[in-house]
Amino acid sequence: xxxxxDLRRRNLARLIAPKSFxxxxxxxxxxxxxxxxxxxxxxFGFSGKIYPVNPKRETVQxxxxxxxxxxxxxxxxxxxxxxxxxxxxxxxxxCAAKGVGACVVFSSGFSELGAEGEAMQAELxxxxxxxxxxxxxxxxxxxxxxxxxWTGTFSSAPMADPPEPGPIAIASQSGAYGAHIFSLARKRxxxxxxxxxxxxxxxxxxxxxxxxxxxxxxxxxVMSYAEGLRDGAGxxxxxxxxxxxxxxxxxxxxGRSDIGAAAAASHTxxxxxxxxxxxxxMRQYGVYRAEDAPEMLEVAYGCQNGHFPAGKKIGFVSIxxxxxxxxxxxxxxxxxxxxxxSKAGQEKILELLPFAxxxxxxxxxxxxxxxxxxxxxxxxxxxxxxxxxVVISFLTTGAAIPAVADEIVETLKPLKEKRPDKHLFFSIMxxxxxxxFYEGHGYPLFDDPVPAVTAANGLMFFGQAFSxxxxxxxxxxxxxxxxxxxxxxxxxxxxxxxxxxxxxxxxFMATSPEEAVAFAADFGGRVVLKIASPDIAHKTExxxxxxxxxxxxxxxxxxxxxxxxxKEKRPDARLDGVIVSEMVSGGVECVIGVQRDPVLGPAxxxxxxxxxxxxxxxxxxxxxxxxxxxxxxxxREIKGFRILEGVRGAPPADVDALADALAKLSVFAxxxxxxxxxxxxxxxxxxxxxxxxxxxxxxxxPVSGESA
Numbered sequence: 282x283x284x285x286x287d288l289r290r291r292n293l294a295r296l297i298a299p300k301s302f303x304x305x306x307x308x309x310x311x312x313x314x315x316x317x318x319x320x321x322x323x324x325f326g327f328s329g330k331i332y333p334v335n336p337k338r339e340t341v342q343x344x345x346x347x348x349x350x351x352x353x354x355x356x357x358x359x360x361x362x363x364x365x366x367x368x369x370x371x372x373x374x375x376c377a378a379k380g381v382g383a384c385v386v387f388s389s390g391f392s393e394l395g396a397e398g399e400a401m402q403a404e405l406x407x408x409x410x411x412x413x414x415x416x417x418x419x420x421x422x423x424x425x426x427x428x429x430x431w432t433g434t435f436s437s438a439p440m441a442d443p444p445e446p447g448p449i450a451i452a453s454q455s456g457a458y459g460a461h462i463f464s465l466a467r468k469r470x471x472x473x474x475x476x477x478x479x480x481x482x483x484x485x486x487x488x489x490x491x492x493x494x495x496x497x498x499x500x501x502x503v504m505s506y507a508e509g510l511r512d513g514a515g516x517x518x519x520x521x522x523x524x525x526x527x528x529x530x531x532x533x534x535x536g537r538s539d540i541g542a543a544a545a546a547s548h549t550x551x552x553x554x555x556x557x558x559x560x561x562x563m564r565q566y567g568v569y570r571a572e573d574a575p576e577m578l579e580v581a582y583g584c585q586n587g588h589f590p591a592g593k594k595i596g597f598v599s600i601x602x603x604x605x606x607x608x609x610x611x612x613x614x615x616x617x618x619x620x621x622x623s624k625a626g627q628e629k630i631l632e633l634l635p636f637a638x639x640x641x642x643x644x645x646x647x648x649x650x651x652x653x654x655x656x657x658x659x660x661x662x663x664x665x666x667x668x669x670x671v672v673i674s675f676l677t678t679g680a681a682i683p684a685v686a687d688e689i690v691e692t693l694k695p696l697k698e699k700r701p702d703k704h705l706f707f708s709i710m711x712x713x714x715x716x717x718f719y720e721g722h723g724y725p726l727f728d729d730p731v732p733a734v735t736a737a738n739g740l741m742f743f744g745q746a747f748s749x750x751x752x753x754x755x756x757x758x759x760x761x762x763x764x765x766x767x768x769x770x771x772x773x774x775x776x777x778x779x780x781x782x783x784x785x786x787x788x789f790m791a792t793s794p795e796e797a798v799a800f801a802a803d804f805g806g807r808v809v810l811k812i813a814s815p816d817i818a819h820k821t822e823x824x825x826x827x828x829x830x831x832x833x834x835x836x837x838x839x840x841x842x843x844x845x846x847x848k849e850k851r852p853d854a855r856l857d858g859v860i861v862s863e864m865v866s867g868g869v870e871c872v873i874g875v876q877r878d879p880v881l882g883p884a885x886x887x888x889x890x891x892x893x894x895x896x897x898x899x900x901x902x903x904x905x906x907x908x909x910x911x912x913x914x915x916x917r918e919i920k921g922f923r924i925l926e927g928v929r930g931a932p933p934a935d936v937d938a939l940a941d942a943l944a945k946l947s948v949f950a951x952x953x954x955x956x957x958x959x960x961x962x963x964x965x966x967x968x969x970x971x972x973x974x975x976x977x978x979x980x981x982x983p984v985s986g987e988s989a
Contacts, residue, residue, distance in 0.1 A: 288413035293485065293493055295382030296415050297477065298426050299358035300329040302433065303350055303381070305372050306363035307333030307341045314387055314435040315363035316342065318423070321432035321439050328429045332357060349375065356380030361423065361433055366390030369419065370404050377412040383485075385433050386418035392481050393420055402483045409484035421480025422456025428474060428499065436460040447472020448501035448585050452490040454479050458506050462574055466504070469578050470716060471585070474499055488515035491530065495522050502581045505532040510559070513881040517904065520566035527747045529584045531569045531577045531739065534559055558876065558884045561902030564918065565911065567746025569739050576735055583725055583736030588702050589744035590670035594618045595737055597642035598663055598674040600649060604730055605642030608673060611734040617741070626666030633658055641667075650679045657685075657692035664696055664703055670744070671704040671737040675730040681711030690722045697723060704740065706733045752908030754948050755941075758782050764953035765983055768815040770857050774979040778962070781949035783942050785976040788862030797840040798833050800861040807831045809862045810839045811978075812847045816854035818980060823850040829864065836861070865975055868968040869925055869934045873943060875905070875950040875960040877984070883950035883957060887912075887943055889921045890964050905947035905954075912940035912947075925967065934967040938974040958982040 304318055311320035319331055319342050333341035336348040347353050350360060350372070360381045362372050369388050376384050391402040402419065409416045417423065423434035427444040438460040449471050453459030456478040466473050475497065477490050487507055492515070494500050503523070510516060523530045534556070563570045571577035595617045599605035612619055622630075622641045630639035634655060638644040643663055649655045656676065663672055680686060696703070707719060708730035719726045727733040762780040765773070775785040787804070790813060791797035801808045812825035820826050824846050827839045840859050847856055870890030877883050881904055888900035901918040903911060916922065916936060927933040942965070950957060961980040968974055 285413055289415060292382040292413060292415045293489065295358035296385070296417060296485070297424065297475065297490075297493060298429060299382070299431055299433075300429075301332070301355065301357040302329070302359040302361065302431065303332040303334050303347075303353055303357045304341075304361045304363065305334040305350060305376075307335045307338075307346060308363075309338060309341050311342065315361075317435040318361050318433050319344065321425075321434070322430060325430040325432055325439075325443055327431050329431070330355075330357075334360075350379050350381065351375060353379065356382075358382045359385060359433065361385045361387065363387045363435070366398070366401065366419070370401065370408075373405060373408050373414075373416065377408055377414045381414060383415035383417065385421070385423045386416060386480075386483075387421065387423065387435060388418070389420040391419045391483070402481060405483040416484040417477070418480040419483060420456075422460060422478045424475075424477035426475060427472075434460075434476075434478075438464045442467035444476065445472060445474070446499065447474040448499065449473045449581060450475035450477075450494040450497070450500045450503045451505070452477050452479070452487060452494060452503060453506040454482070454487055454508050455506055456480060458574075462504060462506060462577070465574055465578055466581070469582060470720070471578065471582055482511060486512050486515065488512050488519045491516075492519040492522055495519065495526055495528055501528060501587055502584050503528065503530045504577055504581050505530060507532060507534045510534075510880045513878070517562070517566065517881070520562075520568050524567045524746060527587075527589065527743075529569065529581070529739075529743045531571050531580050531584075532563065533571050533573065533577055534563075557886075557898075557900060558878045558881060558902045558904075561884060561915070562881060562904050564901075564914075565903050565907065567743065567749075569742050575732070579727075579732045579736040580739030583706065583733075583740045584743060586723060586725075588704070589747050590702055590704065590741055591744050591748040592618075592670040593741050593745070594620055594668060594670045595734070595741075596620075596622065596663060596667045596669035596672045598660060598672060599642050599644055599730075600647045600676055600679065602638065602642075602644045602646075604675045605644050608675065608730050608734055609642055611731050612738075615734065615738045617734075617738060620668060622663065623666050623668065626662055629662045629666065630659060633662070647679070650685070653684060654688050654692070656680065657688040660689060660705065661692050661696065664693065664705060669703075670741055671706065673706045673708065673730060673733045673737060675708040677708070678710045680707065680709045681715045686715065686718055690719075690724075694722075704737070706737060708733050750910070752910040754906035754908050754951075755782070755944050757948055757952055761949070761952075764949075764956040765981060766956060767983060767985065769981065770813045770815045771811065771820075771979055772813050772857070772860050773815075774960075774981040775976065777981065778946075778949070778960075778976060778979055782945040783949075783962070783976055784938070784974055785979070786862050786865055788860050790858050791840065791861050792858040794837040794840045797859055797861050798836050801830070801836045802833075804861075804863045807864045808836065809860075809864055810836070810843055811860040811862070812843045813857040813860050814847065814851070814854045815857070817847065817851055823847060862977075865966050865968075865977055868966040868972075868974070870964040871939065871967055872900075872961070872963040873939075873946060873965045874962055875946065875957060876902075877954070877958050883947075883954050885915075885943055885947045885950060887915055887939075888919060889924060903943075903947065906951040907944060907947050909940050909944045912943040915943070916940060932969040935970050935973055936967070938972075939965075939967045942974055942976075956983055958984050 306315040308316035332353045333346040391398040425432040459478040627639040762777045789800040810827045883905040888894040901915040925934040959982040
């Protein structure tokens with residue numbers, strides 16, 4: 282780490298945990314933007330010094346005021362800038378000259394307003410890069426630190442819910458949504474100890490905040506809201522750090538990822554939907570992508586105790602058969618496993634509760650509360666005899682009775698101490714005191730059982746992500762060819778891919794009818810003829826593909842037909858000749874490819890061919906490079922995976938060969954990230970098990986936008 286990057290890192294710490302701060306544009310009115318940070322920090326016991334800056338006042342909220350930041354008697358850790366946009370740059374420059382570690386710029390009127398605002402914002406970025414002083418915002422709501430009482434925000438959220446120390450951290454690009462998440466979290470009973478909003482991100486960016494928060498020992502879970510991703514490398518590094526530290530990141534990502542304008546040339550690009558690459562990245566790195574704030578909160582709530590099961594087995598204990606089915610339906614929808622309760626366990630349940638239905642869900646009915654200790658004993662049996670990673674028990678108001686709650690906690694105490702990895706979630710309607718009682722003994726409490734299933738799914742998602750060995754990507758073969766800088770033909774594209782270890786169909790380039798006939802004879806049987814041109818990306822559109830030709834006459838006539846069609850329909854195109862290839866029969870047609878995301882880099886795509894990929898867009902993505910094991914996981918994500926397993930008498934496909942090809946393609950894409958816009962291998966035929974796989978057609982689009 283060089284001196285400037287080290288300085289920037291230290292100044293980021295001064296931003297998130299300042300020991301002193303100034304407010305430029307300080308107000309005596311606690312309700313004004315320049316007044317709230319002072320009011321909050323005084324009210325919540327900020328442990329450091331506060332320096333109001335206002336040339337028109339002697340004091341602000343009882344504190345000595347200073348005419349300018351230059352007059353402040355020390356170089357403060359952070360300065361809050363609450364001034365009109367036109368005055369911000371001068372104030373920021375003055376802060377840098379004073380030795381301030383970081384500026385929080387509340388002011389709006391920058392890149393969100395167009396070109397003039399963008400130019401003003403670029404000047405702020407320049408100051409940050411030149412001096413090492415960090416700038417949060419502009420157009421942001423700031424942040425807070427629950428440990429030392431620093432509340433550098435003008436949001437009204439802390440007014441109702443004062444910050445306090447806690448294991449949850451929030452990093453949000455949107456200030457308003459970040460405040461919304463915080464308020465919802467506090468109402469849910471989550472303790473949010475760190476909160477930061479990045480706004481326009483002239484300097485401090487979301488992934489950097491996430492990474493810093495992960496390094497904080499007090500932070501156990503990070504919730505994040507993102508609208509646009511700016512630093513792909515930083516984000517991937519933060520996500521990898523979270524996996525290594527076993528700290529969950531739950532993210533709501535909205536908006537659209539601009540993949541580029543290559544869709545007209547590349548099938549893969551057309552299938553790279555707005556969020557497909559981002560979704561694949563989150564799965565790859567073990568980040569839980571929530572659809573909305575309620576889902577984010579429930580998952581964070583379920584994860585804050587820090588134990589993550591490696592399996593996906595879930596069990597249910599319910600006083601309502603209908604609610605048990607509802608929980609099971611939700612679990613099935615999420616892909617969780619619901620093994621039947623053990624025979625020995627069922628016998629114990631029936632001995633205790635003859636009226637119960639003891640399979641899974643275990644329905645104990647409302648009669649269980651006729652015996653004060655019955656539900657506690659039942660739960661103990663399920664937890665000890667059931668092979669479950671998480672058990673959810675729906676008990677509604679019955680288990681809120683103090684005597685019943687005490688019995689449950691005391692009965693389960695030895696097991697809780699011995700096996701903290703065996704999770705038990707409760708759905709109980711009770712008072713705030715009831716919630717604190719169960720949570721205090723390590724049992725998450727939910728009003729409704731369905732969110733409990735969502736939380737359990739998140740917990741097990743992280744358990745699998747944290748325990749999975751991602752493996753190492755394969756090495757590039759010796760002598761691999763580089764991706765082209767300019768357009769090349771299909772034949773050349775296949776040669777390049779073959780050099781990277783991607784299996785391709787056997788074929789030859791014929792420049793005359795006689796060569797075509799000779800090559801076809803070498804193959805024997807039926808062949809495929811295709812026009813070969815670096816200028817014709819979609820050969821079928823001009824009738825440039827002939828299938829199932831057999832015999833000298835058919836091949837000769839086919840060659841002449843293709844050349845004539847190309848000259849007629851694309852007289853401007855360069856013609857290399859005609860590709861003569863063997864016909865591939867049997868197997869499952871797939872499409873694999875590469876799409877370069879402008880922020881995240883090259884991503885590899887996989888899907889089944891035909892209707893499933895064209896209409897349903899049933900595809901999965903991973904960022905390059907990745908291992909064969911990761912390729913297997915992405916293959917199994919698509920809804921149509923069962924087709925590869927063999928249906929209606931069809932043999933299972935060679936999934937190992939498919940995974941190997943995807944991993945090798947990812948390594949090739951990563952090595953040529955600066956050259957590739959996209960790769961389209963369609964169809965890629967996966968033959969029956971043990972027979973391999975083969976690329977039948979290939980298209981390479983270099984970064985220039987030209988197609989191959």
